[in-house]
Each structure stands twice: as C-alpha cells, then as structure tokens.
Amino acid sequence: MITQWLLSLLSLSLLFAPFVGLPQTKSYDAERFDVAITIESDGTLLVTETLVFRFTGGPFTYAFRNLPTEKTDGIEVVSASFDGVMLPRGEDAGQVEVEGEDPLAITWHFAPTSDSTHTLGLTYRVRGVMFQDSGSDLLRWQALPEAHDYTIARSRVVVTYLTAASLLDSRVTYGSAQVEGDSSEVTFTTQDLGADEFFVFELRFAPGSLVSTAPQWQVAQEQTQALRAGWGRWALPSAGAALLIFGLGLAAVVTYQKRFQAPAGAESFTANRPPSDRLPAFAGVLAQQGSLQYGWDYALGSLFQLAQRGLVSIEERATNTWFRKHTYVLRLNTLPAHLDPHEQAVIQVFFGTKQGLAQEMPVHTLQNSLQRRVKFFTDELKKEITGLGFFDAERQRGRNILFGWGWVLILLSPALAVAGLLLLMRSAIGPWPVLIAASMFFVGFVAMILGATTPTLSDGWINESASWVAFKKYLRNVTKGRESLAYAAGFSEYLPYAAALGLADVWATYLKRHEDFEIPAWFTGLNATASGSHAGFIVMIAAINASGASSGASASAAGAAAGAAGGGASGAG
CATH class of the missing domain: 1.10.3630 (yeast vps74-n-term truncation variant fold)
Structure with missing residues (x-):
C-alpha cells in the first residue's frame, strides 16, 4: 500500500515538474486614463491624472510617469497616490520617487502584486504653459503620454476654466477624441487606444483672459527666432571674410616660405655607392x-x-x-x-x-x-x-616662424569656434564666426606643413x-x-x-x-x-x-x- 502511494506521488511530481520554476508571464493595460485640468487665474494648470492599471501575471513592483517640461516654465509635483492612499517621497515600497528635470520622472513603488487592479493618482502644477498666439491666449496640451506600451480602454480629459475667461475655440489637432463643452468646462473623450496612441487638443481664449505676459520659454523662443532672422544678412559677409583670411593667409605663408627654398638646379644623385666619405x-x-x-x-x-x-x-x-x-x-x-x-x-x-x-x-x-x-x-x-x-641661420629662423604662426592659428581657431558656439543663441551674427575659425585653422595647418618642408x-x-x-x-x-x-x-x-x-x-x-x-x-x-x-x-x-x-x-x-x-x-x- 505504501509502495503504491509513493509511486503515485512520484508520478504526480514528474507530471508537474516541467512547470516548476518557469517565470510567470506578465502584461498590463489601462482600464481608464482620466485627466482633470484646472486653468487657474494666472494661466497655471493644476493637473490630476487618474490611471487604473489591470495587472495580469506578475509580480509588478513599480509604475512610472515621465513629464517633459519643454514649452513650460516648470512642473511641480503636488502629490501621488496608490489606491487612494497618498504616498510619501522615497524609493521603498509604498513611496513615490520624483527625480530629474526634463523629463520629470515619477515612479510609484509598491509591494509585489499580480493579477490585480490598482489606481494610481498624480497631481502636478504646470506653470507658463499657456501662451499668446495669433491674438489669443492658447493652451496646446497633450494629456496622454506618447510613449506607452499598454492599451487604454477609455480616457476622459476635463478642462475647467474661469467663467470670466472667454473661450473662442476648442479642437483636437492630433489624434481623435469627442469634444463637448459649456461655459466653464470642455471635455474630451476617447477609447480603445493602442500602444503609443494619444491626442493633442487646443483651447483658444480671448487675448488677456488668462495670460497677461508671455511665459519665459516663449520670450526666449521669440528672442532666438529674432536673432536667427538676422543671421542671413551675416552669411555672405562672414563667408567673404573667411575666404579673404584663407586666401591672404595662404598667400602670405607660401610667399614667406619661398624665401627659404633650396636654390634651383640642385643636382640629383643616382650612383649606388655612398656619395662621399662623410661619417x-x-x-x-x-x-x-x-x-x-x-x-x-x-x-x-x-x-x-x-x-x-x-x-x-x-x-x-x-x-x-x-x-x-x-x-x-x-x-x-x-x-x-x-x-x-x-x-x-x-x-x-x-x-x-x-x-x-x-x-x-x-x-x-x-x-x-x-x-x-x-x-x-x-x-x-x-x-x-x-x-x-x-x-x-636665416632658414632656421624662417622655419621656426612658420611653425610658431602655425601653432598660434591652430590653437586660436578652436577657441574662436567655441566662443562662436557659446554666443550662438545670443548673437545676431549667428554661427558664421565658425567659418572664420575654420579658415584660420587651415592656414595654420598649411603653415605647419610648409615649416616642416622648409x-x-x-x-x-x-x-x-x-x-x-x-x-x-x-x-x-x-x-x-x-x-x-x-x-x-x-x-x-x-x-x-x-x-x-x-x-x-x-x-x-x-x-x-x-x-x-x-x-x-x-x-x-x-x-x-x-x-x-x-x-x-x-x-x-x-x-x-x-x-x-x-x-x-x-x-x-x-x-x-x-x-x-x-x-x-x-x-x-
């Protein structure tokens, strides 16, 4: 009896042995990704994201959200939650980690979980995102991430604004979503989004409704565009100066080196013995x-x-x-x-x-x-x-002068190029000084070659x-x-x-x-x-x-x- 029981146990162990130790497959998707946006009186956005993840298999120990800060004056994380519980800052389970600048990286850390559904909350404030454009105050916003490897069953984005603000237009400029609105709220809804699918919307308000001054990033952008607009008129003068420097410099070093060349008519040796009895x-x-x-x-x-x-x-x-x-x-x-x-x-x-x-x-x-x-x-x-x-002695001095000027020009040219690149965004001249630096470098290089052959x-x-x-x-x-x-x-x-x-x-x-x-x-x-x-x-x-x-x-x-x-x-x- 005991023998039959042991044999049965052995058979069962052999039957299930191939499945022991195999890693569990894991996948996840978003049942919903909702966003509530409140436009405050100074144009700052208070954004609350609610993301419901359904985890299949596992275990899962973290989730993340990256927020790019481009075209904003900064993003500040207000709070993060997991299943309705606010999380303190940290790197352990039950904590949220916030790091980086662009993008701003938020990571929820939680205890290992499998085959479960959890709700992640995130609230953050975005400054300087509304800007002045074509006689209106414009909000152009992408509420969903462009990089996500999971599907989103449905998403609802609600934008609330002051009743005193006059909404001129609301539209989806990329992707697809249904748009509904009233006197103080606009709602965008979409569903069945695949991986990396998203949409972008615009809200235009009467000028001065929400933005009295342009955000810092827009001011900087306009200054850069104004500078670049003037770069074109410096292109030809800079190219001309570079060619002039190269031409005159090349002519100068070649003419100078010719003073020290060997006299014409030097004999050539063709015999197969030492030319003389020199040591x-x-x-x-x-x-x-x-x-x-x-x-x-x-x-x-x-x-x-x-x-x-x-x-x-x-x-x-x-x-x-x-x-x-x-x-x-x-x-x-x-x-x-x-x-x-x-x-x-x-x-x-x-x-x-x-x-x-x-x-x-x-x-x-x-x-x-x-x-x-x-x-x-x-x-x-x-x-x-x-x-x-x-x-x-005269040839030695000429050779040393060619080497000296060659080194000076070669060392000065990268310094001028670096200075030009550092001033690139602040100078109306633009990147053209790099051409002059390049011409100096080549003249210096030629001077070094001529010095070596003198x-x-x-x-x-x-x-x-x-x-x-x-x-x-x-x-x-x-x-x-x-x-x-x-x-x-x-x-x-x-x-x-x-x-x-x-x-x-x-x-x-x-x-x-x-x-x-x-x-x-x-x-x-x-x-x-x-x-x-x-x-x-x-x-x-x-x-x-x-x-x-x-x-x-x-x-x-x-x-x-x-x-x-x-x-x-x-x-x-």
Whole structure:
C-alpha cells in the first residue's frame, strides 16, 4: 500500500515538474486614463491624472510617469497616490520617487502584486504653459503620454476654466477624441487606444483672459527666432571674410616660405655607392635634411663605423639565466686621443657608467638612462655640424616662424569656434564666426606643413643632402629586391650608413634572405658554423637597435505632437 502511494506521488511530481520554476508571464493595460485640468487665474494648470492599471501575471513592483517640461516654465509635483492612499517621497515600497528635470520622472513603488487592479493618482502644477498666439491666449496640451506600451480602454480629459475667461475655440489637432463643452468646462473623450496612441487638443481664449505676459520659454523662443532672422544678412559677409583670411593667409605663408627654398638646379644623385666619405652621423643628418630627431639612428651608425675602425668589437656570449640563453657584449678595444666630439659622445652612449667608461657593456643593459645619453650625443652632434656650417641661420629662423604662426592659428581657431558656439543663441551674427575659425585653422595647418618642408641646411650642403637622400632610397630598394648591391662586400661598408639612415631593421631583414655575406672581423658569434654566425650577427643588429627603440630614444620607432506641451511616457514593471 505504501509502495503504491509513493509511486503515485512520484508520478504526480514528474507530471508537474516541467512547470516548476518557469517565470510567470506578465502584461498590463489601462482600464481608464482620466485627466482633470484646472486653468487657474494666472494661466497655471493644476493637473490630476487618474490611471487604473489591470495587472495580469506578475509580480509588478513599480509604475512610472515621465513629464517633459519643454514649452513650460516648470512642473511641480503636488502629490501621488496608490489606491487612494497618498504616498510619501522615497524609493521603498509604498513611496513615490520624483527625480530629474526634463523629463520629470515619477515612479510609484509598491509591494509585489499580480493579477490585480490598482489606481494610481498624480497631481502636478504646470506653470507658463499657456501662451499668446495669433491674438489669443492658447493652451496646446497633450494629456496622454506618447510613449506607452499598454492599451487604454477609455480616457476622459476635463478642462475647467474661469467663467470670466472667454473661450473662442476648442479642437483636437492630433489624434481623435469627442469634444463637448459649456461655459466653464470642455471635455474630451476617447477609447480603445493602442500602444503609443494619444491626442493633442487646443483651447483658444480671448487675448488677456488668462495670460497677461508671455511665459519665459516663449520670450526666449521669440528672442532666438529674432536673432536667427538676422543671421542671413551675416552669411555672405562672414563667408567673404573667411575666404579673404584663407586666401591672404595662404598667400602670405607660401610667399614667406619661398624665401627659404633650396636654390634651383640642385643636382640629383643616382650612383649606388655612398656619395662621399662623410661619417655616418653626418650622412644621417644630411639624409634627414638637417633634422636631429633621429639621434639613436645616428649613434648606432657611428657605433658600427667605430667597430669597422677597430675601436669597438661585439661578441655573442652564452648566459646561465633561464630567461636569456645568450647576450651580446660591446667591448671597447681602444680609445684614441683624437676623436670627433660626436664620436666621443657615442663612446659615452654605449660604454658610459656612473663610475666612468666600462671596458665591456652587455647590450641588454643599454636601456638604463639611454634616452638621456642619446640626448647628450645629439647635443654634441648639433654643436659639431653647426660649427661645420651645416645650417643656414636665416632658414632656421624662417622655419621656426612658420611653425610658431602655425601653432598660434591652430590653437586660436578652436577657441574662436567655441566662443562662436557659446554666443550662438545670443548673437545676431549667428554661427558664421565658425567659418572664420575654420579658415584660420587651415592656414595654420598649411603653415605647419610648409615649416616642416622648409630646408634648414645652407646652400653648400643642399646638393650633398639630396645625394644622401637618393642613397637612402637606393638602400631601401636593395632591401626590397628592386636593386642589387653594387659589389659583394658592399653590405659591410654600407651597414653603418644603413643604421644612420634609419634602415637597421630592414637591413637586418634583408640579410636574413642573403646569407652569402662575410661576417665582419669585429663580430664574434657563439656558433662557429657559417649559418650560425650569420644568424647571430643578424640578431645582434636587431637587438642593439631594439634597445634604443624600447627606451624611447629612437624617433623613427615611435611611431506629430510637435509644438504641444505635456505628453511624456508611462509604464509599469
């Protein structure tokens, strides 16, 4: 007997198990949405909304109403109720929450409820909603929210006004509703409204019946319209001024920049060997047309050139750490008494320590204070090439002036644009100052471009600069397979120049594909085989170059109801 009872209980539990834990479906609709509006003597509206919600399923814990404040001088919530009980302010069940400005958001909080009907009440006062229009006092009002996902079975809107006020006309301007009225009351009724359906009505009274002065929003609107009406006559003068500023500014900066251009007839270099025996750092500066932003590239090229002269050697060594199987060590073999200033600075870059010059320096330790040391090298290089007459002082000054005016115009133009936008609603000129700001910005931008392209080298170095630019292009073409090296040993001779010209990485990549080169005597690899030595040498170039890039020392590596007040939204959940 007990066994049969247990089996029956198990069968029932299995039968109803699929329905356990399923969320209840929930929906709701409005049986009625009634609105009572009293027009007070000063035109203020006292509005009372009564909304009867029928909740199906559940649970429901809140309902909301959003009141837009556009075309009003403000809305003040007087009271809210739930099933006839006035609610205090708060966020808990049995309280009402009021927040925001536009829209003003009202939320009823109540205990969870399901399959029930409840009445929500809301009373609020609307100021400045009546306004003067076409010789009458006008109330244009949207009593129901335009955003509601529930149906409304019926709605009745009653507007009561003073008997002393003379009603001229009452009509529905959007949607549909029946209109009835007497000497002090107008009633609008409608039914079977779908989701987001509403209507808008207008009441026109004799001028001065309810409004003696225009509401603040209407005054502001008329002032804005008056200002905008005058904007048109400023359009052409402003556009003309903008074009004039742009034209004169462009002509001025272009004419000014032409004073510093390189002399006509500069020779072009087409040979496939270094144009001269300049030191790599000098060649790098000339290839960059006098720029000193690439200090790390110039220093690296100088290092490889010192290695070719036997002053420095580089050795690959094994290490015992788990994170580094091998490293590269720079060794200072000798230090001649007579080195160029920038070469002495290169020794400091790669071998300098707080205790003085180190005999050996592991490459992985180079990053410590490298940026500061490269700046020291760049400063020394600048002094040296300035002494050699690389730069034309007049061109440098012209370049700086172009950059300066470019920055001034670029920084002033957004300030002028912002000022124009801030004064947009208060100025009879309108938004047209933005055109002038835009013209200033473009002139400044052009000035910056012209400043960047203005040569700073003196006439004596212009031709050689063009030659080194062409040689850099030749080396890049070699790495891309468009041209070939002039002779087999060329790679060893070209390496310092490739590094100084900012091509160390692409040169190393090129060497990966061409292992027929001879390892220079200043490099010693771990692997005695030819392929091992080649691989070690290629990695060495990339490793040293990466030290400067990761430290930040390399610039080249940085690489329908429209017009009506009221409306809003409503819902529950």
